[in-house]
Amino acid sequence: MKPQLVVETGTEKGLGSLVLAEALIQNGSGRLITVDMEPSSGLLIGAKYDGVIQRLIDDSLVAISQIDQIDLFIHDSDHSAEHEAQEFELLQSRLSVNGIVLSDNSHATTELAKWSLRQGRRFMYFAEEPLDHWYPGAGIGVSMKGS
Numbered sequence: 001m002k003p004q005l006v007v008e009t010g011t012e013k014g015l016g017s018l019v020l021a022e023a024l025i026q027n028g029s030g031r032l033i034t035v036d037m038e039p040s041s042g043l044l045i046g047a048k049y050d051g052v053i054q055r056l057i058d059d060s061l062v063a064i065s066q067i068d069q070i071d072l073f074i075h076d077s078d079h080s081a082e083h084e085a086q087e088f089e090l091l092q093s094r095l096s097v098n099g100i101v102l103s104d105n106s107h108a109t110t111e112l113a114k115w116s117l118r119q120g121r122r123f124m125y126f127a128e129e130p131l132d133h134w135y136p137g138a139g140i141g142v143s144m145k146g147s
Helices: 015-027 060-064 081-091 111-119
Strands: 005-009 031-036 053-057 070-075 095-103 122-127 139-144
Touching (some): 005 015, 005 060, 031 060, 070 081, 081 095, 081 111, 095 111, 111 122
Parallel strands (some): 005 031, 005 070
């Protein structure tokens, strides 16, 4: 999709941010805003990515309310259903026309599915199914324009 603006809530160490930044670099354009409340987050993000990654140390709800024209949004912050729903509600007027929303929490809540239905968006769910592993797997929800 070659997004121009990717927003990720929940930076943690920054590994996901690096993967996203490398994809943007390969695309030839775009930037990532990654948000986390923890000042020590993003320890893997080096100076190489200064032109691609903008780190915000803030509450995701405050940060989202100040960003417009989001092409790809990735929820990976506070996984309570209430907080997740609040992030999605803030996105309504902030997504670009073909903006896509992902949640790595869709195995635990139905917030993205419910929000997608209210917004007339298509929802898909991808389940992890680890083989012979102690962790039963999680799931990624995807919300996109269309039916």
